[in-house]
Amino acid sequence: MKITSKDVEKYMKYRTDEKFRHCSMATAAACNDMYEEFKHDDFVKVTAKDFMKLLFFNDPIPSLFTHNYGFHTATGRSIIEKLQDKYYEYEN
Numbered sequence: 001m002k003i004t005s006k007d008v009e010k011y012m013k014y015r016t017d018e019k020f021r022h023c024s025m026a027t028a029a030a031c032n033d034m035y036e037e038f039k040h041d042d043f044v045k046v047t048a049k050d051f052m053k054l055l056f057f058n059d060p061i062p063s064l065f066t067h068n069y070g071f072h073t074a075t076g077r078s079i080i081e082k083l084q085d086k087y088y089e090y091e092n
Contacts, residue, residue: 001047002032008052015057023091027052030086034079038064055083 005024008031012020028048035048044063053059054076060067066076 001049002035003028003048003052007049011049011052012056022087026087026090027055029090030083031055033086034083051079051083055080055087 005028008024008027009020012024031048031051034051035046038044038046046061046063050059050061054061054066060076061079064075064079065073066079067073072080
């Protein structure tokens with residue numbers, strides 16, 4: 001399931017009282033791109049919001065095995081780096 005920039009802003013207000021200083025449009029686009037990469041895999045149940053939660057709050061995505069004993073796996077680090085790269089592509 002994809003997210004919009006309004007969804008990003010709404011979730012950030014719900015999750016934290018700090019001001020969101022990033023571009024919500026670029027965040028939504030980066031998370032939606034990652035969702036498109038993984039949505040065709042039958043074994044992985046993931047949403048674009050899951051990627052946003054991983055990026056900003058370090059919430060694990062169990063179906064992608066992003067954490068092991070509270071630490072990032074190689075997969076988790078790779079996903080976070082891809083998200084950051086995509087974010088900066090859209091921001092510029």
